[in-house]
Amino acid sequence: MxxxxxxxxxxxxxxxxxIVRVHHSAVHCFGPEYYSRDICEVWSKPVNLARIQRFRxxxxxxxxxxFVAEFDGTIAGFSRLSLPNTISAVYVHADYARRxxxxxxxxxxxxxxxxxxxxxxxxxxxxxxxxxxxxxxYQIIRQGTHQLSSGLEMVAVFMEKYLQ
Numbered sequence: 001m002x003x004x005x006x007x008x009x010x011x012x013x014x015x016x017x018x019i020v021r022v023h024h025s026a027v028h029c030f031g032p033e034y035y036s037r038d039i040c041e042v043w044s045k046p047v048n049l050a051r052i053q054r055f056r057x058x059x060x061x062x063x064x065x066x067f068v069a070e071f072d073g074t075i076a077g078f079s080r081l082s083l084p085n086t087i088s089a090v091y092v093h094a095d096y097a098r099r100x101x102x103x104x105x106x107x108x109x110x111x112x113x114x115x116x117x118x119x120x121x122x123x124x125x126x127x128x129x130x131x132x133x134x135x136x137x138y139q140i141i142r143q144g145t146h147q148l149s150s151g152l153e154m155v156a157v158f159m160e161k162y163l164q
Contacts, residue, residue: 029094
């Protein structure tokens with residue numbers, strides 16, 4: 001039996017298409033259990049060149065630190081820390097769910113935050129990811145809404161974790 005490995009590394013502009021595909025897969029596989037089709041379609045629009053280019057540009061931002069997780073050489077997930085202290089993304093492609101990839105990506109962000117002197121991280125969680133974050137030590141601050149680019153609002157859970 002072939003051993004599998006997860007490698008977490010900083011994302012590069014060449015990873016943009018894979019990252020956008022991971023996001024689309026995760027949202028459209030896990031989101032519909034909690035959100036309407038309209039919300040899922042706005043939350044993660046179809047993969048196209050314009051969307052890939054927008055994400056590629058955001059990778060070069062001084063405010064965002066993006067990681068990818070490779071699972072046996074394939075980009076299976078990504079995560080992002082947005083300064084000053086927000087975890088703005090942890091997504092895993094549906095084909096690679098529940099293999100420890102999300103945990104590895106979250107840990108990489110937390111270690112980066114600690115190395116930057118960040119004491120507390122916050123995040124807006126989807127309902128689909130709430131249990132994942134609670135299992136990883138995040139506390140619920142409040143439930144509210146997150147406004148999408150179209151103006152639609154989706155229910156979100158706002159959470160935080162004190163890093164040690």
